[in-house]
Amino acid sequence: MPDNVVEVTGFGFRLRTAWAAPWGSLVADIREVKSRTRDLSVPFRQFQDRWFENEKVIFDAEGIPAWPALSPAYAALKAILYPGKPILQATGRLHDSLTSLTADTVYDVSPQKVTMGTAVEYSEKHQVGEGRLPQRVHVQMLESTFEDLNEAVFVYAVEPLNRGR
Secondary structure, eight states: OOSSEEEEEOOOOOOOOOOOGGGHHHHHHHHHHHHHHTOOHHHHHHTHHHHHHHHHHHHHTTTTTTOOOOOHHHHHHHHHHSTTOOTTOSSSHHHHHHHSOOTTEEEEEETTEEEEEEOOTTHHHHHHOBTTBOOOOOSOOOHHHHHHHHHHHHHHHHHHHHTTO
8 A cells, every 4th residue: 555645534433222112213313324334435435536626726736835846957857858747747647646547546445444645656755755855745635625525424424314304
């Protein structure tokens, strides 16, 4: 598993009740909610396009916060080799792996975890900064994206409580 990923884990809770007949339907619904929290793969799978949008925002802004400028020497070379290409998008491979489904995309779903990122080998060097490369964080979940994921998981989990109401 690549080290350059974001992981979000699910949640769970326990329900113990001695409620009687009038509460039977509610108890059944709450038990179904509990059961749904054991496997959050449905909302995790549905979240993939939102994750890609998150990464597009980061690349379009050239980082949040803004990435450091290219060194003058590399900027001159890049202008010749990759004219007009933004930071971290010389070949497009890294960008594409984080904004669409490619062979390098990491989007692994399990019942309690979704792992999102890239398998592009040079990604981590840019993510953390290495040697003369400045840090350019590009695998990150923005606050609004995190809130959307939380909402998607919550809506999925409590859906049984909203049926017919």
